[in-house]
Amino acid sequence: MGEQSDPPGTAQSGQSRPLIIAANRLPVTRTEDGWAASPGGLVRALLPSVRDSGGKWVGWTGIADDEASLDGPIHLEGIEMHAVPLSASEIEDYYEGFSNDTLWPLYHDALRDSGYGAGDWEAYRIVNQRFANILAEIAPPDAMVWVHDYQLQLVPAMLRSQRTDVRIGFFNHIPFPPSELFVRLPWRNEIVEGLLGADLIGFQRRRGAENFAAVAEQLLDATVEFDDQPGDSRSIGVISRPGSAHVTRIGPFPISIDVGEFEELAAGRSTRQRVSSLRTRLGEPEVILLGVDRLDYTKGIGSRLKAFGALLDEGRLDPERHVLVQVATPTREGVDHYREERAEIERLVGEINGEHARVGYPVIHYFHRSLSLEDLIPLYRVADVMLVTPFRDGMNLVAKEYVATRLDHDGVLVLSEFTGAADELTDAVLVNPHDDEALKDAIETAVAMHRHERRSRMEAMRSLVVEHDVDHWASRFLAELAG
Ligand code: ADP
Ligand code: F6P
Secondary structure, eight states, X not given: OGGGSXXXXXXXXXXXXXXXXXXXXXXXXXXXXXXXXXXXXXHHHHHHHHHHTTOEEEEEOSSTTOGGGGSOOEEETTEEEEEOOOOHHHIIIIIIIIIIIIIHHHHTTTOSOOOOOHHHHXXXXXXXXXXXXXXXXXXXXXXXXXXXXXXXXXXXXXXXTTOSSSEEEEEOOSOOOOHHHHTTOTTHHHHHHHHTTSSEEEESSHHHHHHHHHHHHHHHOOEEEESSOTTOTTOOEEEEOTTOOOOEEEEEOOOOOOHHHHHHHHHSHHHHHHHHXXXXXXXXXXXXXXXXXXXXXGGOHHHHHHHHHHHHHTTSSOTTTEEEEEEEEOOOTTSHHHHHHHHHHHHHHHHHHHHHOBTTBOSEEXXXXXOOHHHHHHHHHHOSEEEEOOSSBSOOHHHHHHHHHOTTSOXXXXXXXXXXXXXXXXXXXXXXXXXXXXXXXXXHHHHHOOHHXXXXXXXXXXXXXXXSOHHHHHHHHHHHHHO
């Protein structure tokens, strides 16, 4: 693909504005010797463009009251990274509070009750203002500033009020909710005002863009015109407001992964060796099922475990032939809903193993930890059935990672209809995870699927993922922002 070979801040966007990235977390981890760049598809996709355009990266180091924030920029991978300082109480109120106890559940179908604390909102506003001030100070003239995700929705307008020369993009990695849910937010107008400071807002799905358009019309009397018919997955809408010359374009830009990296690691010798030893260590089961998620209540891990347990209870799966590996990354443990979710999942694992395990052979192998890619990819390769069953998910990259690693064109993906990935991966076994019987049937169908059908579905999904990788996503967004 021609458009993948040029750095987005330069050639393929037709000009050479410096590219500045702002995201809640900086892509760095502290090591004994200083800082190391943290891997991740987004980082790998954007770093070359940031570096080649003389750009910068702005975010929090992940550490409370980090003194690194006072020491000037961190220089890594040839770019300047600016640490935004956050105190322990700001992490509690801005990150755990407003971002992950107010916005996160509300934007995910209100799967849990949101808290609406005025103190949390105030911290969110203050931290967003801090990000905007740093961006206003460090962005070179005429830069492109790309702000990421729901933690920073006020930044676009706060930055625009200080710098009219920069072009501002915003990408929402999580769903944007329907108006009926969004309007519950006491600070709904401020959030929409904040986002409308951007020149371009990207959403994972067309539905997210439409939901945002509806609240802009309803709350701020904005006018929205899409350049085509509703339902077109690529179309761009233009939002204007009475008395303002500034317009904001909106549209779907489904994110993806660094397919090349996953393919390369999947093909490596160490992966191949680990795959065969893994199957042996799991007791040579006929079918290995796998779940890999952050331990988030949106991911539907509990329903998945219950469905697996019920299939064993009903004799539709056999504990001697079918095992489930569930890897759950610790996440946001300062938020009550997450602690409760962990307790429930671990109770279910204990209950199902208590019922069906044999000495030395659990039916569920559960890991509450983060894995390196070197450990994760062999799991994807050994899994005959991958279970991705969120109740709501902006995209779900795990689904795409599984497909990218299946160089053997085998393996079955069971995928929730309520993920962004389901728009593209239509050859998965699609399922409504709220429907317990449908979930059981989908798992049974996947386990029993004939080799020929597995291959044809996986080939179709692989060609889609290979074509639409993360470079393609970044290039499309940045070209649209520059245009
Ligand atoms: P979310 O952004 O909500 O966490 P995604 O599925 O879109 O969900 O992305 C999750 C990312 O985290 C993927 O890149 C996946 O490989 C990684 N990941 C998830 N669980 C683990 C784990 N236990 N160890 C290492 N990486 C993980
Ligand atoms: O995809 C949503 C998101 O919140 C990202 O912004 C973030 O990188 C990821 O999930 C992990 O969340 P956190 O930074 O809260 O650990």
